[in-house]
Amino acid sequence: MKIKIIVPLATDEYNAGVKEEVDTVKAPDCTISIENLKKGPQSIEGRYDEFMAGPDIVKIACKAQDQGFDGIVIDCFGEPLVPVVRELVDIPVIGGFAGALMAASMICQKFSIINVLDRVVAMNRTLVRDYGMAENIASMPVIGMPVNRLKEKKKLTERLVAVSLEAIETHGAQAIVLGCTGMLDVARGVARILKEKGKPAPVIDPTTTAVTMLQSLIRNGLSQSRLTYFKSEEQKAL
Amino acid sequence: MKIKIIVPLATDEYNAGVKEEVDTVKAPDCTISIENLKKGPQSIEGRYDEFMAGPDIVKIACKAQDQGFDGIVIDCFGEPLVPVVRELVDIPVIGGFAGALMAASMICQKFSIINVLDRVVAMNRTLVRDYGMAENIASMPVIGMPVNRLKEKKKLTERLVAVSLEAIETHGAQAIVLGCTGMLDVARGVARILKEKGKPAPVIDPTTTAVTMLQSLIRNGLSQSRLTYFKSEEQKAL
Amino acid sequence: MKIKIIVPLATDEYNAGVKEEVDTVKAPDCTISIENLKKGPQSIEGRYDEFMAGPDIVKIACKAQDQGFDGIVIDCFGEPLVPVVRELVDIPVIGGFAGALMAASMICQKFSIINVLDRVVAMNRTLVRDYGMAENIASMPVIGMPVNRLKEKKKLTERLVAVSLEAIETHGAQAIVLGCTGMLDVARGVARILKEKGKPAPVIDPTTTAVTMLQSLIRNGLSQSRLTYFKSEEQKAL
């Protein structure tokens, strides 16, 4: 199976890291192609950023279907344009949010989503509500690091551990969802430290779970419901 | 990766069908071993049936971990003993319910679970509530066929189509979850007929989604949270 | 106070009707300017239609703030681009959904939203969930008329009455929200007929309630929370 990962930013600086991350989870019969935008934001930390990323996401997604890809990951926790693209293509489309949330809901009862900045919390809660998952959220704390500083892995890990411990001890979190696909290559390290500290919470990486969940949908022959995401003649005219 | 599927019944009559079904979705690097109970019920249509299946499920599950399996599917929609086994083994354990529900929640907004008999509806609703998914359930209708007659594929398909159409038209279902792992080899057929009738709802097979969701967890190195399912010294003494 | 109403369609055919409708509710100290898009869809019946309407909505909204308007109505029940525009401007922005829902919630306990077509139901439910209002929704039935036929007032009224009666009698609706801003000039007529038929449900027009709710926000000096809709330096660079 062929999967297209769209990095919804006008920069290729994350591509290598994403490739490394997803290579750890892809099935032997799966090939993955990563593509970033030509035009768009440098990071997504607001709804207007998502808006600016829109046109290129739509173009790459439609092209991916024409090129025979079997599924698309829009690699951002906020799932920009996922509902729009789902109307336009027949192959399954998934963002960074749903796979992580569903994985968490399969292995625990309540979990926390760790956000980069205060400014994305309400956006992520809109997704929580839209997916009907509010009951399972323990809390939505913030590490206070913008996306462009997430490459500071040591500081990122420290902040994630600190905020996760508080979520576990104070809010009742039983697992941790990393609330940004830019938090690459840290999930297993954070999980190990939490376990050493006596709080063995699974830590869920939204990039890798998006890929494996998409693989799961593809193997089952499933795609977005046309009773949720209708298709129209006009929409084919893009 | 090696997956153990436990058919929680004291009969091997379903094993071949399950094998055929899961072979359609297993990844190339995945081997699957199917095992039924020595002692237990012929079908699971009540909580007492689950109770009677308990001891052998626990035995097979613990043995599977010792034998080096990477994950376990307890192949029944009602997920009998899943919480107990999750306390006993470290490898991920999944039943038929969670995978199907999470798959459905990723591709639509509201869906119906089709039950075999009235007597299992409350049991399945307990799972809906425990997983925090009540918001996404359109309805939980019943086809009125006991498990031991589900091999009548033609009648099963007819009943599923009829009940699904009503769920879509009257209850607002946008996808259909087959609420029994004994409904083998019908999901794609039902989906095709629904599409032909102008109601293109995805139809989700709980057996195959359980397997692919478990593959997804294994690839991510995820297992049940020890903050939800604690382990104790005594429990090792089984 | 000066209000800008953006009709998010690339046609001026609705402007006169909207003007007539909102003139019935505007306060003496309120002037209203109606503007449609230069480029965009002819009607909004899907997420891709909203996407296509995006750029012009953003432009008109930002310009409106520069021109000294005190508030903006994006005149569509689906509230396209409302979250994006709320990040960009400081004046209050409201779509067709929120005002109608809040008005309904003030005067009854449970109400139905009447949709034009099946294809918009899931979109409108996303709004229901995002606004945290699911508890108050009796049902979300459909009249089966596309937006471009809503000018057939007689048929529209008949369909609305029929569907409303079913919502009241079968789903427990106590009020009716018209789920499309294109259902102009029919709310009071439908309400009168329902009353004559012994089912005196208030009928809520999303266009007029959007205007009066915006007037209400402006008089109170209220606008979108910057803790929900953050503003950033980059965003000013439009």
Place this chain on the structure above:
Amino acid sequence: MKIKIIVPLATDEYNAGVKEEVDTVKAPDCTISIENLKKGPQSIEGRYDEFMAGPDIVKIACKAQDQGFDGIVIDCFGEPLVPVVRELVDIPVIGGFAGALMAASMICQKFSIINVLDRVVAMNRTLVRDYGMAENIASMPVIGMPVNRLKEKKKLTERLVAVSLEAIETHGAQAIVLGCTGMLDVARGVARILKEKGKPAPVIDPTTTAVTMLQSLIRNGLSQSRLTYFKSEEQKAL
């Protein structure tokens, strides 16, 4: 339009303050008449206080309809007797709670209601539940000042700011609803201080939002649903 504001206390000491407050938001075509009770409590801080205020509220409300008023505000956050009066009169009736909550829900996702004393928290939560708004409440903290000391504006402002900051930082509030109509003339001041402190939450005054929301209902020709608040022959016999 003519609006009657009933101050549900047996004292005229709040009337001037209320008048001053509502004059800031009333439309040019709106005249407002304020009337307090002859007999009743000095403040409302319990359900028995509401009970004691009942007879005079009912009398004034019925008289107001006879005198040609277009709508009634029962000016207390707890909305005493609002459901009863809604059965008795045809003109729209609103209390202090609904308008504030609906305004908050239009401009943010989650907000806190600031209560005067512990003793009113459960009463206000009953309203939260009855209006189906529990999902949107971040918290319901308390300033610890009885109604008769709310005239100490400096202390009131200090307490509101302190409690609001905690609600924003700890509970995730994105807006603040003042949970007592006696908190007059402080909303804008508190909002200004919160903004200076980097937490720009809108602060919602229940008195002024009640008036503008009532204006909104009146302009739309809306009143309480007779399917929620039925009228009976006997009830006319008051």
Place this chain on the structure above:
Amino acid sequence: MKIKIIVPLATDEYNAGVKEEVDTVKAPDCTISIENLKKGPQSIEGRYDEFMAGPDIVKIACKAQDQGFDGIVIDCFGEPLVPVVRELVDIPVIGGFAGALMAASMICQKFSIINVLDRVVAMNRTLVRDYGMAENIASMPVIGMPVNRLKEKKKLTERLVAVSLEAIETHGAQAIVLGCTGMLDVARGVARILKEKGKPAPVIDPTTTAVTMLQSLIRNGLSQSRLTYFKSEEQKAL
């Protein structure tokens, strides 16, 4: 233990029936005194009826405490004045709603409340929401008989059976709560007929469950929480 049952109507015509009913469930160490109002409504079918019953309910309740009663039942499903009386007396106070709902929730998962008339449905739903029980309600259908005709036992039974069957078959009810304390002496008969018809739903009588639940509270030394229903000095001045 001594229990006071207040029949909140200005008639003694129900007293004998209530006595007969509660005698079937009272413990050997329990004496029950039934008292109706001197002044008030003939039946309670609206919020204004409840208002009119208020003063006498409060008087009888306070007197009952002075006379050494151990607990009070306000014998109406709508629980008129229960919150007010709970502020005034220290002995436990219960209405017809809570006991029935809690009994139902202990023996099934979802149940329907059968209402007398459309006009009380919203009132009863306010109680459902206030007690946080919405999740367990299958439906709230109506038999269309006013309180003063409930003495027609044969017709009442027929209507209850018909509506209950629909609730079970269509709405998923697993038990039936009689939504009016005037539906005396029919619960067991309706349950027997439902069982004969293959739908063995328990049928819950709000009068008898109120009495046994109050007995239960008294034996445990429990009364209404003073953190929900605060008491004040002024309130003692009645």
Place this chain on the structure above:
Amino acid sequence: MKIKIIVPLATDEYNAGVKEEVDTVKAPDCTISIENLKKGPQSIEGRYDEFMAGPDIVKIACKAQDQGFDGIVIDCFGEPLVPVVRELVDIPVIGGFAGALMAASMICQKFSIINVLDRVVAMNRTLVRDYGMAENIASMPVIGMPVNRLKEKKKLTERLVAVSLEAIETHGAQAIVLGCTGMLDVARGVARILKEKGKPAPVIDPTTTAVTMLQSLIRNGLSQSRLTYFKSEEQKAL
């Protein structure tokens, strides 16, 4: 009436304490027989412990029905095997959870459940969700004492008071439910201390409320619904 209390542990060390406790609440016409397991766990602090207690619970329960008991209490907050036994016997069966939760919901709006150890919190939340009571839970804190140390009454009381005060002051609890039936003979003491400290929360003992709630069901002729807990021919073959 005759009630069987099953202490689901393979020890008789709790029997005397349970007897003393329930004797304070049993009605004069009620005789109670207490019986522990022959084979099973020493304490229940996990799902596997419940599994190990299963066979003997089922045996004792079925025997109890044959011996003419009128109802069964499975005396553990976690309600082990309650759903299974409800399928097997016709007399009402109740665990420690439901009675306590329903009592709390009748006398306050929000309450906390105090747990023994972190490891049981998720198990108890499963019950909260299954009974549809999540809305009423203020928090689920932990005292950090295993079951086998609960006989240290002084320490237990201190921990309960400390945790209850935090639940009241920080989480908004208005009543306290003791979340383990092993917390014997402390409820009234804790309640008295909380009252002395100005936080008069009722404290609910799950053992005594289970008994009085079962008495309540028996007096009303109510038992578990056969539409929730179906019975089958095979099940009689135990």
